[in-house]
Amino acid sequence: MTLNHLSADDDDSSNNLDSSLSVVPITDHLKRKFDDFAPDYDGVDILAKMRKHEIDADHMASSATPSWILSRSGENSDSYRSISSSAECSYDCESSNRSESTRLQLFVRMMSGGKTIVIHADRNDTVEKLHQRIEWKTKIPVIEQRIIYKGKQLQNEQSLSFYSIEQDASLQLVGRMQSTEHPIAWQTIDDIMYTISRMYKSEEDLPSNINEKIDAFFRMIPRENDEVNGDEVCAMVRHTPWQDYGTLFKTKEKDESIAKYIKIFSSSSVPGALVMLYTSSKEMNKLCAKSSIKLFLNKCIGLPKNQQNYCLPIVLEFTRLLKRFCPDQKLYVTCRNTLASMLETFDNSRGFHGGVLTFGSEIFPFFSELADLMVKELVQYTGPSFSDVEKFASFWHHLKKAIEFHVPCSIPIALPLQNTILETEIVQLHRLFGKLLSTMDVCMCRVEFLLAEKEGGGNSESLSASCSQYLAILKIINSMANLYQGAKEHVAENLNLRKVAFCALVVKFAKRGDDHQWIFEYREATNFEARRHLAMLLFPDVKEEYDEMHEMLIDRSNLLAESFEYIVRASPEALHSGLFMEFKNEEATGPGVLREWFYLVCQELFNQKNTLFLRTADDFRRFSPNPASKVDPMHSDFFEFTGRVIALALMHKVQVGVLFDRVFFLQLAGSRISLEDIKDTDGIMYNSCKQILEMDPVFFDSSAGLGLTFMLETEVLGKRDTIELCPGGKSIAVNSRNRRHYVDLLIERRFATPISEHVKQFSRGFTAMLSESVPPRSFFKRINLEDLDGMLRGGECAISIDDWKAHTEYNGFKETDRQIDWFWKILKKMTEEEQRSILFFWTSNKFVPVEGFRGLSSKLYIYRLYEANDRLPLSHTCFYRICLPKYPTMSLMEQRLRYIAQDHVSSSFGKW
Structure with a gap:
């Protein structure tokens, strides 16, 4: 197919375009070379068609065209203005030194409405300089201009004299449509712009097909069957045979194709045009624009999450424009919420990393706006809503990323800042942090009042209705505090002061599946109930549906062996479905029998006759694994079984009367054992180590000292042995300089190493009962030993x-x-x-x-x-x-x- 050249003198160019496009096949894989022709709909240029006022004189004010319509997503109109101004000054200086004989006055005809502007130039000027002069007058970027003279397009690098341009010559200015492999998509966008132009200029109500065109445009975008992010692609490359690289890189090609489609939409000024139509005084125009904008937003949300990334700058542009021109309209709130929703899945690695600075400054106004809204609703005790807090968190997440990207070495930040990117936003953000923190302090004070009222017989539901988002807001405040020096201390001070309210909020509103790790940064502000609640959230919900329960029929005379088979051989999923317990030859069934079974099984497991566990020497209530139990080939399986049983007892909230030794508990939590930790486990060794560390250094190093080496004597099943605490330990003397290291090795070898395998197996069984993907040791890291005591044995006091x-x-x-x-x-x-x-x-x-x-x-x-x-x-x-x-x-x-x-x-x- 050959496209005809458009003559500058051809008044029927739109007909030529229509006829030339009419033979385009229904495909989107052909390239049309826009350098060879200029499209025109009734004389309306694609880049100028939305201008409310045409520039028709040499001295027309630049303000005739609204800059918010002309600007493109990601461009800075101020930079264009400064460049153009520089070009104007440069031209004036040069032309003053040139001969009048080379001066030219040119008439440049605009395609939109046939208006003409006057441009002064020199025969020796390049065409590029002429483009710059036109940009200064029309605000049309140079890259989007094309000049036609006698049917030919002028090339930037040539001079005006090269084309024999004479005094008072007429030139035709048309829009340069970028070369593309998606001509139908370009034509669809052109149709949208043309329709908007007619609707805006017409005094009559015109039928609109904008929604149909938007729908058609999105149908052209290729869809991916699988969502693949940047990290996944890298992993795929590492693990994909070179023979399959062709298939693999089709993903990248498809991504590039998607980006091109979205760029067509963004570079056409459709967002600005639709917002302009929405601000129209005509109700029909307003309704049409509103419908089209909402349709575009819905189409973006409907794309696969990895494709939504490419639409984000356009949604950001819509939101920015609506905030500027109609911030009180519901459409703006809808657009802002859509932007926040898309930010939740935004992958910054897919082509937008270079735009983090602009992104941070662009979204800060929305974040600040939501912060003010939340403060207002918090003060009035009317909210905020879950949706507002969710959007607020989404904006904050990406604003924080932008700050961390630009000032990574300065975090936590010390104010005041000097010459720092995003300096204004960082300072304003600190003020917002203080405002939110003080507001939440007032709210927490009110929570304490509500709790006191509840104890006095007040309405307990009032806490749920008015405070449901307090914990989520505190989480965001904590995240903000991470950016500033001293901010965490302020948060800790407030939470410690409002400990009763804070713990009540945790117990009431901390839900399964949410991230609660931040709460443990303020462990002093939590109590037993709060820590227990957070630990219990790691278990799945117990399902009490009878048909799905794991049934057990146990003979009391063979309690441990049969229980072992039922529990160890079952899958975690089966045990999560609930337990139905029945003893053989007994009528009783139900939860009461299950509680009895838990108690009896634990009594057997921790019975000294079974050699699995030993009582702690200084506290007979506490147990730790028996190092000698490894002589039984089944010992590892029984420790895994014990881990499952203890976890299930906790999950079903049954007190089984068992207490763990501190050393055992710390190993389950993955913590290092210190000297103070063995005080209640082995008082004799504790006192000996304490004496070694506190002995006078001079005496300790003298010949009258203890004469110790890095050796340890052990006894297992009556067999005594001597082992080295470190390589060559038998020849390394313990002195005042290395005695701390000696004590640390002694504690590790005496208390940790002998039962490390037992702890591993117990932890394996326990972790299997937690929710899927919960990291090992998480449960024990969330609580203290005293908390576990309360969960397994109950209160310390006698029964009242x-x-x-x-x-x-x-x-x-x-x-x-x-x-x-x-x-x-x-x-x-x-x-x-x-x-x-x-x-x-x-x-x-x-x-x-x-x-x-x-x-x-x-x-x-x-x-x-x-x-x-x-x-x-x-x-x-x-x-x-x-x-x-x-x-x-x-x-x-x-x-x-x-x-x-x-x-x-x-x-x-x-x-x-």
């Missing part, structure tokens, strides 16, 4: 009968009945172990949570048993219910209660 009574209700009895009075008096006379046995018979819980009886999942109930008045009590552990006959005497009731308080009986009378 008054608390027990306060959380008990009655059915068939009244609180004033003598049988109820006898019952509580008998419980108070019992030993603590007997009380725990009664509680276990009643609820299958032998230990009370840290919070007391209010920490149980249900109130407790005493039901009247309408049977023989001398029979034994009955319980329904699933419902926390004990059933008592109406005993005629207190002595008979006490006899029956003490009978079931025996361990071998308290596990036998539960129903379900």
Whole structure:
């Protein structure tokens, strides 16, 4: 196909264009060479068609054309103005020294409406200088101009005399349409611009096909079946055989093709044109523009996430223009929200890295605007909404990236700044940080008031309604604090002051799947309930759907072996679905039986007869792995089994009465063991090491010293051995200079190394019960040893009968009945172990949570048993219910209660 040249004197150029394009096949892979012709729709140039006023005289003011329409995405109109001004001054200086005989006055006809401007030049000037003069007068960038004289296009490097241009010659100015391999896409955009031009200029309502054209344009964009980011491409190259590189790099070619399509849209001024149409006084124009802008935004969101990157600058341009000309309109908010949503998946590595500076300064106004909105709503206690905070976080994420990119060596930043990129934004951001922090302090004070009101019988829902986004805002404030010196200390001070409110927010609003790591930067501002809640979020939700439960039928006489088979052989997914437990030849089923099973299995696992664990020498309540257990070939499997059981007990919130030794806990958390950590594990070694470190250096190094070397004597299963703490240790004397190193090695070799494999297997089993992709050790890093004590054993204090009574209700009895009075008096006379046995018979819980009886999942109930008045009590552990006959005497009731308080009986009378 050959495209005809357009003559400068041809008044029917639009017809020529229509006829020449009419033979273009329906394909988008042909290249049309726009250097050979100039498109024209009824005389409207593609680059000038949206101008509200035409420049028709040599001295016309530059303000005749709105700069926001002329500017392109990513361009700076001020830079064009300065360049053009320089060109004008340069020309005036040069022309004053030239002969009048070479001076030319030229009439340059604009394609838009046939208007003409006068340009003064010199015969010896290059065509490029002429272009610069035209740019200064019309604000049309040089790169987008094309000059036609006698049917020929003037080339930039040639002089005017080369083309024999005479005095008062007429030249035709048309838009240079960039060479492209997507002519149909260009034509579609031209049609959009032409339609907008007609609608804006016409006094009548014209039918619009803009939406159809936008829809057609997006259908031309090639879609990718797989989303591949930059890092993935690099990984693919490393792992792809060279024979398959051709297929691999089709991805890159497709990316480049997508970029070209989006560039066609952005370079055509469609965003500015649509916003101009939206600001029109005609309601029809406004509605049409609104519909088209929303359609474009929806089309961008509908693209695969990796393709959305290319649309981001255009959406940014829409948002910037709408903020400038109609910030109070809902369309602007919609556009701003779309921009924030696209930023959430924005991959800065795909071609926009060089634009980080502009990006940072461009999005700061939106971030600041949302910050002011949130402060307003926080003060009024009306919000903010989840959507506003989500968009605020998205803008902040990329603003932070921009700052870190430009001042990486200065973070944390010390104010005031000098000669720093984004200096204005950084200073303003610090003010916003202070404003948000002080506002949140007021809000946290109100939370404390609401909590106090709740304890007094107020409305607990008010906390949820008004404070749901406080934790998310605090997370952003913490991220902002990372940029400035001293800011973290201010945040910590505020949170420590509002510890009660902060912990309440964590327990109420910290959700599974969110990133809560920042909270542990302020560990002092957290309490047991907050840390426990955050740790429990690492477990998946327990599914209680009967059809999906993992069923276990266990023989009490073979409890450990059968439990091992059911738990170790099951997949983590099966165990996450819930557990249905039943003992052979027993009627009882349900949650109460499951709680009993957890307790009994843990009692067996930590029984000294099974040699898996040892009691700590100085605290018999605590356990650590037995180094000698490795003689059993099954020991590693049983430690993995133990890890699973403990994790499942925590997941089901069952107190099993087991405490871990501090050294064991620290290894599970991946922490280094210090001298102070072994104080409660081995007091003798602790005192010996303390003496070594505190001994007078002179005496220690003298001949009267201890005479130690880097050796350790060990004993396993009665066999004594001597090992070196480091290579050549037997010949290295311990002195005052290396004694600290000696103690560190001694502790590691004595406490960590012997049980490292046991810890590994336990951790493996425990981690398998956590949610997928949760890193090992995460659970134990989130809590303290004392927190784990509370979760596994409950409160340290003795059982409070008054608390027990306060959380008990009655059915068939009244609180004033003598049988109820006898019952509580008998419980108070019992030993603590007997009380725990009664509680276990009643609820299958032998230990009370840290919070007391209010920490149980249900109130407790005493039901009247309408049977023989001398029979034994009955319980329904699933419902926390004990059933008592109406005993005629207190002595008979006490006899029956003490009978079931025996361990071998308290596990036998539960129903379900």
